[in-house]
Amino acid sequence: MSIKGLKVGIVLTGSFCTFAKAKSAIRELVEAGADVLPVFSYHAQSIDSRFCKAKEYVKEIEALTGNSAILTIEDAEPIGPLQLTDVLAIAPCTGNTLAKLNLGITDTPALMAAKAHMRTGKPLVISISTNDALGLCFKNIGSLMSSKDIYFVPFGQDNPEKKPKSMVAHMELLIPTIEAALLGKQIQPILKDDPNIFPAKE
């Protein structure tokens, strides 16, 4: 299913090392003809890090999409009643947002956007990025993976030696994951090794 002309919500949470990849994925979506509505968690829109200045990044994403970013819970709430999104992706999704989503907590614009979107029965896509994916977060990944209307961008370990519990999604697969999710399908395989980490044996 093509995403041309579709309203795609992209929810950014505080995995700042993934922001450059998220920007590339958003650019791809725009170039593919999607109308991208950006949403930021409170931390994603306010924490300056070695990866970027928060406010500058928000402005860059607004310029790229041509849409004002949703930055508050009250501005995220209409996503449901006004049907502002055909599909919504939390990309990147922190361990924090993943845990709260799994518990039905709605105390950030990111989580409000997900809740509002999901009340319409449309697909929610999650692109994880957390050092704790194989630790305390693992149960939340499992629980959400077996939940209705939720799909995952394929992910894998990014640094098994130094960060043995870390997993990161392959953000370059965001569009194919969204396209499959719109058809009610989980793109496969969900588990995808990074070839730079696990080189193929000759």
Ligand SMILES: Cc1cc2nc3c(=O)[nH]c(=O)nc-3n(C[C@H](O)[C@H](O)[C@H](O)COP(=O)(O)O)c2cc1C
């Ligand atoms: C520089 C920096 C990088 C971070 N990277 C990640 C990350 O990749 N994954 C993650 O789950 N949390 C990461 N965090 C922690 C989250 O930002 C923190 O848990 C925050 O509460 C997330 O809030 P949010 O989910 O509402 O955006 C990072 C924090 C900082 C300061």
